[in-house]
Amino acid sequence: MTAEAARNPRVGGSDLTVGDEREAVVVENLGRTQIVQYAGASGDFNPIHHDETFATGVAGYPSVFGHGMLTMGLTARLLTDWLGDGVLADFGVRFVSQVWPGDTLTARARVRSIEPANGEVRVALEVVTTNQNGQPVVKGSATALLPPAL
Amino acid sequence: MADGYRFHVDRTAILTFASALGETNRIYWDEAFAAETPLGGVIAPPTFAAASAHWNPDYGLRGVRQIPASSTSEPRPAPGAGGGEAAPEGGGIANFLHAEQRYEYHQPLRPGMALEVRTRPGEQWTKEGRRGGTLHFSERVSEFRDGEGSLVMTATSVTVRTSQVVESP
Numbered sequence: 001m002t003a004e005a006a007r008n009p010r011v012g013g014s015d016l017t018v019g020d021e022r023e024a025v026v027v028e029n030l031g032r033t034q035i036v037q038y039a040g041a042s043g044d045f046n047p048i049h050h051d052e053t054f055a056t057g058v059a060g061y062p063s064v065f066g067h068g069m070l071t072m073g074l075t076a077r078l079l080t081d082w083l084g085d086g087v088l089a090d091f092g093v094r095f096v097s098q099v100w101p102g103d104t105l106t107a108r109a110r111v112r113s114i115e116p117a118n119g120e121v122r123v124a125l126e127v128v129t130t131n132q133n134g135q136p137v138v139k140g141s142a143t144a145l146l147p148p149a150l
Numbered sequence: 151m152a153d154g155y156r157f158h159v160d161r162t163a164i165l166t167f168a169s170a171l172g173e174t175n176r177i178y179w180d181e182a183f184a185a186e187t188p189l190g191g192v193i194a195p196p197t198f199a200a201a202s203a204h205w206n207p208d209y210g211l212r213g214v215r216q217i218p219a220s221s222t223s224e225p226r227p228a229p230g231a232g233g234g235e236a237a238p239e240g241g242g243i244a245n246f247l248h249a250e251q252r253y254e255y256h257q258p259l260r261p262g263m264a265l266e267v268r269t270r271p272g273e274q275w276t277k278e279g280r281r282g283g284t285l286h287f288s289e290r291v292s293e294f295r296d297g298e299g300s301l302v303m304t305a306t307s308v309t310v311r312t313s314q315v316v317e318s319p
Contacts, residue, residue, distance in 0.1 A: 006258075008177065008187040027172060037170040041163075043203035045213030046243055059244030068248040073171045073197040080196065085177045085258070086189050088196055092252030092306075 009084035012149035013121025016111050022082045023108040026074040026129065030066060030103045038070040061098075068095035071105065071138050075129045078107035083123070083144045093127065093140030104132040109142070120145045153221060154268035157202040157294065161261045164194045167201050193258035197251075199294060199305050202267055211243065249287060250308035256301055265294040265302060272306065279312065286311040 027034070036050050044067055047054040055064045072093050079088060099105065107129040115122050123144045130136050161179070168178035176183040177193055184192045203209045207218045259265070272289030279285045292305045 006189045008189045034170065034172070041167040041170040042200045043209065043215075044200070044211050045215075046211040048244060054244075069197060069200045069251065070170070072251055073167075073195060073200075076196040077171060077173065077175075080175060085175070085187070086193055088253075088255050090252065090254045091196055092250070094250045095248055 007084060007086045007145065007147075009087050009146050009150060010081075011083055011146065013114060013123060013146040014149050016114060016121075016123055016146075018111050018114060020111040021108060022078060023106055024078045024081065026077050026105050026107045028104045030099060030101055030105070032064065032101050035064065035066050035070065035101065038067055038073075042067065042069060044069065063100060065101075066099040066103075068093075068099075068138070071095070071099050071129060072140075074105060075107045075127060075138055075140075078109055079125070079127070079142055079144070082109065083146065087144045087146055089122070089143040089145050091127075091140070091142040093138040095137070096139055097131070097135055097137045099131065099137050103137075105129050105137065112141075116148075117145065119148075121148055154266055155206055155208075155218070155221075157199075157205045157263075157265045157267050159194060159198075159259050159261055159263040159265065161192060163201055163204070164192065164198060164259075164261065167198050168195055171195060171197075189258065191260060193260055196253065196255070198259055199253065199292075199303060202265075202292075202294075206267070245312050247310050247312065248307070249310040250306075252306040254304040256303060259294075259302065263296060263302070265296060268293050268295075272308075283312060 039045055039050055048059050048061065049064055049067055052064055055061045075093065076091060109125045109127045111123060112126050113124040123146055125142045127140045127142055128136050129138045165179045173195065177187065177189065178195055179192060181192055205218065207220045269290050269292040272291045274288045277285045277287065287308055287310050289306060289308050293301060294303045296302050
């Protein structure tokens with residue numbers, strides 16, 4: 001490991017309190033074009049995500065649906081926009097429901113704990129992203145390492 | 151899978167990936183902007199390691215792509231061709247879902263990095279699905295190391311194989 005990882009924090013640990021919450025709409029009316037864009041960018045060409053004939057006829061789904069990793073990437077935008085770049089120590093999600101074309105997703109993060117860690121502050125968060133019906137699509141957690149103050 | 155592969159991180163791939171996420175953050179593409187931050191240059195978004203699939207010769211969902219060649223030297227059929235029988239570990243790809251993904255970060259991924267990726271199997275378990283049928287979960291742990299062997303990140307992926315189409319794992 002490198003001695004000291006560079007970070008670009010947007011907030012200091014002392015600016016946060018347990019229970020602090022942030023939310024953001026991370027995609028509005030998800031388009032099939034974005035799903036295809038993500039397939040190309042990630043290299044995941046599972047036809048279930050772009051081939052309607054395959055998704056409905058062979059796989060038996062009502063339509064194509066977004067990659068779980070697309071939703072995870074969209075959810076990460078909330079964390080980086082709030083906390084900063086290169087500040088995450090870990091980030092994990094469970095994919096609990098499919099994301100369909102036309103969905104609007106809102107990501108929410110909430111501070112669960114704040115503790116000192118070698119001159120930095122370790123901030124643990126819980127994360128959930130829901131669709132326009134309030135149904136969770138991913139649930140997870142993240143940890144950020146932040147300076148005590150900016 | 152046993153031998154690993156090298157994942158080359160470059161600015162175009164990061165730009166394409168960030169674009170697909172609808173990103174507006176300049177840290178992912180604007181070198182002049184990024185140089186003024188403590189990071190000193192462009193970095194990749196937190197989930198960018200997904201794009202290592204492009205360099206994984208054994209990746210099973212590669213479309214018509216034949217490069218890099220599979221380490222087994224067998225041509226890879228396009229997923230979906232022949233009714234979707236191109237799945238890794240057997241079974242139709244329609245029966246596999248990504249159940250969980252976790253990343254541990256030690257430093258951000260940056261353009262110019264050539265990371266050695268090694269994947270090992272993790273835990274396996276089963277669970278009865280809510281709509282019937284047994285769900286088979288299996289974990290794969292990938293370590294991304296730089297040229298000096300330092301761990302840059304660890305990715306843990308859990309896939310679930312279902313005996314039938316399910317709405318959620």
